[in-house]
Amino acid sequence: SQELEQSPQSLIVQEGKNLTINCTSSKTLYGLYWYKQKYGEGLIFLMMLQKGGEEKSHEKITAKLDEKKQQSSLHITASQPSHAGIYLCGAAGTYKYIFGTGTRLKVLA
Amino acid sequence: DTEVTQTPKHLVMGMTNKKSLKCEQHMGHRAMYWYKQKAKKPPELMFVYSYEKLSINESVPSRFSPECPNSSLLNLHLHALQPEDSALYLCASSQAAPGQGTYEQYFGPGTRLTVT
Secondary structure (H helix, E strand, C coil): CCCEEEECCEEEEECCCCEEEEEEECCCCCCEEEEEECCCCCEEEEEEECCCCCEEEECCEEEEECCCCCEEEEEECCCCHHHCEEEEEEEECCCCEEECCCEEEEEEC | CCCEEEECCEEEECCCCEEEEEEEECCCCCEEEEEEECCCCCCEEEEEEECCEEEEECCCCCCEEEEEEECCEEEEEEECCCHHHCEEEEEEEECCCCCCCCCCCEECCCEEEEEC
């Protein structure tokens, strides 16, 4: 079965710093999703990537899918306290969606 | 509008109670999901409804009973729960289920359930 591994598990950065979160799949990805979750709340859809080499941006967040479609990265530029939360990557499996292990981000003001 | 609503936001119930969680979406999505999420863990799939029919039950105990009255509504009926069932219950929807295309899921805010 397909598995998604995220790194790092947790991250503490100073406000204004850049950061990168990685998501590695055990199988080829046919749709990679990034979500953000605040503690105790639902997941907020950020971006979906489908094609090898694809890159998408939303405000200060950029996500990329590598050419082999087995790894994705999420990059935040000039982090702000509002970026704090849990970032989850997800993929559509054969019959269900699967999620990565999550990365907890804390941004110090 | 990409909103999925869930009620109630919080629920405390005893082990002999019967309660229901409700979920609603008006995006015309034909797939709806129930997930259970424990602290510091990713969401864990419970049920998938596709075109109002139950398509996946991830071996969930019978004390959880899903229902899809129409294409916009999804309920989760709870009966005789155990304390270990305490968790955040998330509802989600997508245009179609995996295997029918590549679509993103939209999640509701969740119901925080505590079983005493």
